[in-house]
Amino acid sequence: MVDQHCHGVRRDDPPRSGFEQLVAEGGAPAPPGTTHFDTPAGAAIRRWCAPVLGLEPHASAAVYLSRRAELGAAEVNRRLLRGSGVSAFLVDAGPESPGLLGPAEMGRLGGAVADEIVRLEEVERDVAEAGLPAVGYAGALRDELAARAARAAGLKTVAAHRRWPGSDLSRPSRGSVIAAAGRRLADPKARLADPVLVRHLLWAAADVARERSLPIQIHCAFSEDAHGDGASGDAAFGDADPARLTGFVRALAPLGVPVVLVHCYPHHRQAAYLASVFPHVYVDAGLAVALTGAGSAHILRELLELVPFHKQMYGSGCHGAAELCYLAALYHRRGLARLLAGRIAEGEWSVSDAARIAHMIGSANARRVYRL
Template structure:
């Protein structure tokens, strides 16, 4: 399989509190007196990751974490990343952190090839912190995006992570960009929030993506709110891959069915929902064309999430395909072709791997 959307995992061995935050979607500590091991993902770690580390299934959380420390982070990462059975990792490198593995290290430990997905907001922040005058901001951003895209497999934005910045999807004027850049450069370390500069960043990235035939990943929990921008982007022919869409993955599947340049994956929700993940995959299969679906673990920090996402994706998809075959809806060859498209072929085609 191709893991078309993941992040680096920790190169060190975090304490229990740190590890538990890595395997929780919100990244916050569990309430006092509770543990994130009492979640679908926590139970799945004890069931499926424990044997990979040489323990019995359902080992206690304390025993699991003790074994993790005994083996060391490098060996744990090697076992779990290789156990995922992934042939290629596409790694979002922003924001870069010294305690996370980069693409080359992910590939080496996972026994796979690895390429970079460039985070747009990280590029913008680097440009903003360079101390350029506002009139040079747009050109410098364009040049830096082009330079980083030259060695990447794709681009990614988190602008729609919480709410899409405004209803206007059009390109902002040069004057409005310069004016907004003046305000931005007064506080370059702040999170990019100005809707004019966000739209400018996205359109600059779209131009670079078109020139280099790269897709753009959009991290969004509100796919429906992207319709205007997705429609505006259609004439450029730039592939858009919707990631981290749960619990609105059905809306993402609808966009993938309507727009020829839109793709979708189930993302980290597969690992976090554990034994219930087949339901998410079933809902994507309801409408999204098979040539528009991809596999992406969405993992970040903990190699366990990479392993579990691959495991549950295979198990869930196999169960769904077997059901369609048993019902006479699909032939065996149909099912095999669909599994290949979703697991590998679509990503290889879109990312030109």
Template sequence: MLPVALPDAVREALLAPLVDHHCHGVRRDDLSRAQFELLISESRVPAPPGTTHFDTPLGAAIRRWCAPVLDLDPHVAPAVYLARREELGAAEVNRRLLRAAGVVTFLVDTGLEAPDLLSAAEMARHGGAAADEIVRLEKIEQDIAESAAVAVDYMDSLAERLVARAARAVGLKSIIAYRCGLDFDPSRPSRGSVIAAANRRLSDPKERLVDPILLRHLLWTAVDVARERGLPIQFHTGYGDADLDLSRADPAQMTGFIRALQPLGVPVVLLHCYPYHRQAAYLSGVFPHVYVDVGLTLTHTAAGSARVLDELLELVPFHKQLFGSDCFGAAETCHLGALYFRRGLAEALAGRIESGEWAAADAARVAHMIGSGNARRVYRL
């Protein structure tokens, strides 16, 4: 359902199947209210006593737009919505909501693999779509750290594992923003410094990686693999959960690294970006290998998402923007990511057409590019 009247060609472009270039698995099991509420908030903790995470833009959006997909009236009470969810069962809820998103291909970040999450293949089956894998670098490193005996084994095994995983993936992803911030030294670390840091790492390998030297080594090892295989590297930037220091997640802080990758031809994809989406738009405009989305921002800003998309379009080249839902856990986040992308882009395009700034044909072409065409090109789908 689009919120504005548009020429037929633009409407058709907006309603065409999407490539969701960044998402995660959703839960396969039935969820209690407490579990569900944790999945619809980035705080990852319960709401204060006497309150609920349904009293958020996302919570209101679930009651408005997801309820009808489950055969309920819009705006039903949270208890009614959750009772219907339980009645249908997780498999049917996931099938309905994933298919309602109108996604033709899911690119799934498998770094959060867990028994209770659908795999990439299961996301495809439930959603009536195709699926490909995005390999999370830090998950590979964790596995290597827990199995390597000495620093040299760690370095060799890391490179070998990345090559093997990249062979069946369409992209790589880093969450270095969570581990040390995006204001990292962009240079490739020396072999000696990596060996010293790896020896420290192997003394306590179960801890998550936060050492800036090893994180930089991981990134540069991934760059080598990505360059060889023609893969893009995604980076979490901006909005995220409480583990993130938001002030260090501004993508402009990694300008030095972006500049270093330009002659190598490795595409850099900046995920989420908000509230730094204007900085991301600038980076995509001045660097030929940089791409952006606003990801989970659309789901969490909900009714306000049109303003975010409009601001992104102020500067971003139209061939540099991608759609990604960043859905995780609750299938509602997939449906709403797609819904608010379509509705927000519809409003942005309608304003440009009405003012005479754009022709309808241009608006339709841009909608196709952002919804699927750009992702097909960047990820070589």
């Protein structure tokens, strides 16, 4: 399997409160008197991850966390990442954090190949903080994007649930970019919000992606604040309906740049429709597979209602906790196997059809699109 969309996991062993926030999409503590172990993901950790750490299935949360601390973060990560059965990780390393494993470490501990997915907003922030004049902003941004893309498997933007530039998705003029850059450089540490600069960043990335034959991942539905960028929420859960992205997706079609919609739940059906309509659009189920646990087969079933089999990929979306990487792979295999078996039993697909579809979704599509 190729995990075409994941983040680094923690290199240390957090306290219980910290661990519980890692395995909850909201990234906030559970209400007083409750625990995030009483969630589909929490129950799945106790059932499926406990045996990987040498415990009986359904070990209590306290016993599980005690065993986790006893083994140490490096051994826990090694067991869970290797146990996921992933042969290649494509890691979004931004926003950078010394507490998270980078792509090389994810590959080493996971016994897999690992490549980086470059986060556009991180590149832009580095350029903005470099102290250059506004007239040099556009050129510096393009040069830095090209330099980082040369070492990467793909590019990624989270603009869809920050400050999507609205209905005007045309390339901004040089003058408007310089004017907006002047305002931006006055406060370079602020989150990128100017719609002119968001448009410029997207089009600069599209040009680099076309030149290097790289795909662009667009992070769709979940709030980015839950993935640790430390910003206060200006995008709530589910804000970025993939339908908002249609204009930009359509504009990229003539360039031949593949677009991969990631973290699409709860709008996965809209994303599936875009993947069925546009030949350059792909989709994955993302972290929702791990978070919904035993109910994840329903999400996979809804994707398979419409997504062409050569347009769906596997991506765990894991961040912080290696348990999420393990559970996403486990439930992807279990859910897809159940769906394929049902189609075979109904006479809809042959066994060879099912095997070919499983191979495309789990590995072949990502290897083709990312040129692995």
